[in-house]
Amino acid sequence: MNKTVNQKAWFFVIPVFVLVAFNAIIPLMTVVNYAFQETFGNNVFMWEGTRWFKQIMLSERFHASLGRQFLFTFIILFIQIPLGIAIALTMPKEGIGVPVCLVLMSMPLLIPWNVVGAMWNIFALPDIGFLGHSLNALGFDYNFTQQIGDAWFTTILMDVWHWTSLVVLLSYAGLRSIQPAYYQAAEIDGASRWAIFTKIELPKMKKVLTIAILLRFMDSFMIYTEPFVLTGGGPGNATAFLSIDLVKMALGQFDLGPAAAMSLIYFFIVLLVCWVFYTLMMRNEEKS
């Protein structure tokens, strides 16, 4: 079928374009502006070229927070994706259990991020928090405000609690869309449960899992509010992920130039990883 060419249709794009310009493009351009110049306020700018970029790329502080960021993201992906799939596989397929499970699963997703941080902060307090107190009562020396391992453990546990549901819901949707004939054919072909999982369920879930991994990668890579409320990046800099470090640099130290350069590098890393991942996952889709 031939599509009608109608250049007037561009007018319909204008409102969106204006909106996006104001909430994304213009602020981003301001950041670009800061990244190449030095300012002492009063709207006075001096050209610095790529100086801030070099400074950030060579800074050990940036390397450290980038490293922490990747480590955190890999750990939570490594836990949340398999756990999410496993929960989705065990969820009921019909009856009253379906809505009950779906609602329960959605609960953590509905809680505002700073509330999640505050909840877990109180929950994990070593003296009065349920989790912290119980762990100490069981004989573990647990204190997330002072010990690095405990701080990481708590942050990861919080993120798993908050976001695994998203993976569950996406996987569940993917599983439900598999035609019953596939299971029946597998049964007749004598496939084991493991073969059904690897040869039917996983391939059929590929698209939703790609989305799930992308979303979880982006969100966890940009995580700010929850660890900020929970640990404030501490103890020391132990849980200062990229965004926490960035805010410290921009608003704490008021190093606007390096902070702007760091934002852009940060942005390109997210973009690059997403693009590479998506291209790899989808490279065989065109053919089929």
Added chain:
Amino acid sequence: MAKVTLKGLSHSYLKTQSSDADWAIRGVDIDWNDGGAYALLGPSGCGKTTLLNIISGLITPTKGDILFDDKVISGLSPVERNIAQIFQFPVIYDTMTVYDNLAFPLRNRKIPEEEIKVKVHEIAEMLELSSTLNNRASGLTADGKQKISLGRGLVRSDVNAIMFDEPLTVIDPHLKWILRSKLKELHQKINRTMIYVTHDQTEALTFADQVVVMHEGQIVQTGTPVDLFEKPKHTFVGYFIGSPGMNVLPCKIKGNDVIVNGKKIETHQEIKKNNFNKTEVGVRPEFISFSNEGIPVKVLSVSNTGRHKIVDTESETGKIKIIAKSNEDIPSGSAFLKFKKEYTYTYGDSWIIE
């Protein structure tokens, strides 16, 4: 290979059943010989897929027994029954190659790789898949994929029966013809019991030696394609098979006489009893001709299909279709019809009176 017997099989998807309508299938008895080609024919929702899934073991029937070679196998799983089934939509394992797809049922049964290789190549040859064996199965067209499903069913040489659940639904018409003759050819070659479910009379009549016609969960007739055409045992078989279907007209029975529209007509059977709520006469359009006397009708329209003419007429108690030769002169306005005695049957409460 096995003889398939079904005894008093009934199934309901509901927990409790209060009326006949609650049963998906009811009171089904079937005897199918080893190595035969059978078709289950009926409209959507008549229970034919349910029946097929009961035979393959995907559904446990509410009542009744399934026997393979006179051994009850009702409690066994599909794997233990050792059957193959091909579904309406092609089921392939996307991530595997065509070869791996065909080898899958054998590998699951721990057959040595050498033997698998021979078997897969043999089946691929039969289905003309040899050139694509190393391709990823997901890249194939719908009929290619359905051939793989078919191949996975045929690759095991020891299966008791191969079942087809409307396997040609998603296939293009011109390929349908090819695949259908392929199936027939395969059946002659490997001589295994094949059961074919369809709502398409052409598919059923060309594929099977014996056709089972189902209607509202019951078997209404079992027979060869010729039986079903020439002597429908139920009015449903009459109008479901044939194009156009059988004419069914209300009639009155007085003693031994059958009266349609006030005229006495001759039918195949001798009427011995008359204790029905509803009596009808059925005659196929092929067995009606214009005459100087008989049932008075008004000719409504004539459509020429090329091979023959289909004439629509109206009698006092309903429409009658007639198939006439394409060179025959069709009277216009009023006319009289004569039914061929040998192919005119009387039905009581929809069942043939015998």
